[in-house]
Each structure stands twice: as C-alpha cells, then as structure tokens.
Amino acid sequence: MSLTVLGLAPKFAPHILRNSACPASQEVADQIDAEFAQRQALKGDYVQHSEHWVFKKKRTDGVPATDDAHAYRVRKAERLRNYIQENNLGDFFVVPQKWLYEREGEVYVVSQKLGLSEEVVALSPQKEAVFRGPDNAVHIVPGTQLYRLNQDVVPRRALTAQQVKGLAEMVFLGLTDLSYNNLFFTVDGKFAILDTDPESRAVKKDAWKGLVFRLLGSKEDVRFAFKMTGMRILKIICSGQQTFHQIQEVEKRPMMIQAAKLVVKAVVTLFMAIAALVFLPEITIFGGAFSVTNFVILSCSIKKLNMIGVYLDQIYDVRNM
Secondary structure, eight states: OHHHTTTTTGGGGBTTTEEEETOOHHHHHHHHHHTTTTTTEEETHHHHHHHHEEESSSOOOSSOOOTHHHHHHHHHHHHHHHHHHHHHTTEEEEOOOEEEEEETEEEEEEEEEOOSSSOEEEOOOHHHHHTGGGGGGGOOOTTTTTHHHTTTTSSSSOOOOOHHHHOOOOOOOOOOOGGGGOOOEEETTTTOOOOOOOHHHHHHHHHTHHHHHHOOOOHHHHHHHHHHHHHHHHHHHHOOOOHHHHHHHHHHHHHHHHHHHHHHHHHHHHHHHHHHHHSSSSOOETTTTTTTTHHHHHHHHHHHHHHHHHHHHHHHHHHHH
C-alpha cells in the first residue's frame, strides 16, 4: 500500500502493512488478510476483531478525529513501545503491535490482541466510592472497566511504583488518555497500553483554525494542557503515598520548564505592550484618547497574560493535588 494512496508523509511508511519499508513479515500480513474475513463486531460499527487481531476504522461515534488520526495512533504506539524497550520497562508494560491496513477502500488500524486479565485497577476505598457513586452511574457502560469496577466479585490489582512512574513519564510523551476504561492488565501482570489515540491532535487542529487562538495561544499550550490532564488522572487512580511521590518526582522538571517558558512569555508580552503604547502610530478612537493599534495590542497582551496566569494556576493545582 503506497503513501500516495493514503495521502501520508514518508515518515509513516514503516507503519503501513505491505509497504516496502514496513518490518512486518509476509506471514503476519497473510494472517491478517485471512482473519479480516472472519472479523466480528466488537465496539459499535467501527471496531471489529478476529482471533488474533483488532480492526479499527475511522470513528463513527462523534468523537473529533483528524483524517490522519490512524497514522498518528500507530506512530504513537511505536513511540511508546520504543520508550519501554530503551528504558528496560518490558517487565511492567506492553503495547500491542499496530499497523495501517487498507482493505475494501477503507483504512484500518490493525492491532495485535493481548491476553488481558480479568483484573481491574485497584483504587483506595475513598476513590472507589467516588467512582462507584451515583454521579458516575450515567457514564457506566456494560462491558467497560468502570462497569467491572462496580462488580464486587471482579479482582483488583494495584499499580506498582514502577508502573506509576513509567505512566507518569509516558504522559509527557503523549499518553494522556488515562481514563479508567483504558486501564488494563495482562494475565502476567503487565500494564497494557491499548489506547494510543492522538486526542490532542484534533483539538489542536480545530483550535488553530481560529484567528483568536492564532493570536493568543499556541499548539504547545494545547499539548501541555492535555499532559496536565493526564497527570491529574494518574494522581486520582494511584494509591499510596509512595506512588504519589513517584509522580511528583517525574513531573517536577517538565513543570518547571513550562513555568519558566510562561514567565518569559509574560515578560515579552509586557514589553511588546509597552512598546506599542509608546512607539506605534496613532489611529485615534474614543475622541482621540486612544489609538486603535494600541488598543488592539494592549487587549491581546492582557488576554495573553491572563492565559499565562491560568496555566500557572493549573501547574500549581497539579503539583498540589
């Protein structure tokens, strides 16, 4: 399958099944072809599965997604898998192999099936009471991990300190969707990272269409907001003071770097606002009391400073949850 047909950049060539740059063997490709005809519905009409593989089409449930979401989903899986290997975390995590696969005019992400455990992630009694409370009842869908958490007979397994630390590190690589329904263990106790959807990509692309966001925001702001959300969720699902400290140690450096960037942005924004008020030509409004140029730049500067303050507040909140 060619990059031209899919409209993708060359960097995605190794992820396309049967592409000359793809490392998947002929045997694997033939097995996927054979099982494609045997697939059955698994989730809605966009996820099917066979004996060894899961086939996912473009979402049809209304969740925002870009046209290249499949490619970035596969690429993120590879990125996380490389990180696990490079940092000797293979005893604690597993990411299924994923490929881009074209059949019958449709592009799928085909994912290797893993042997998943019946266990769900253990929470502290207080947190489990919240997850099982009436406020969450409307969000509990039969068959999901949250639904299973509400069954007393389902076994629990706590995340280890190594798993919590690894997840915190991977949040800053883009693993930000840590909702309870995405928390799985394999039968041998590894944490299974199944969902590698590029959530922030759709939000960034949608936001970038707006003139206001282009003037006042940045794609980095969106990425960082998603990372902070991931850290918040991880702190909610972890249990024990030791694992909580693991998260704080991991987040310390990225948070300090981001805070420094925001302070620099604040200083530059203030300098630009002052320079605009002093040096730019006058196109007066309000009876000559103020220039249009100064008014626009000062308004944008105040808004930018407000956004910076919001992000600094979020950093403080995440550090002190």
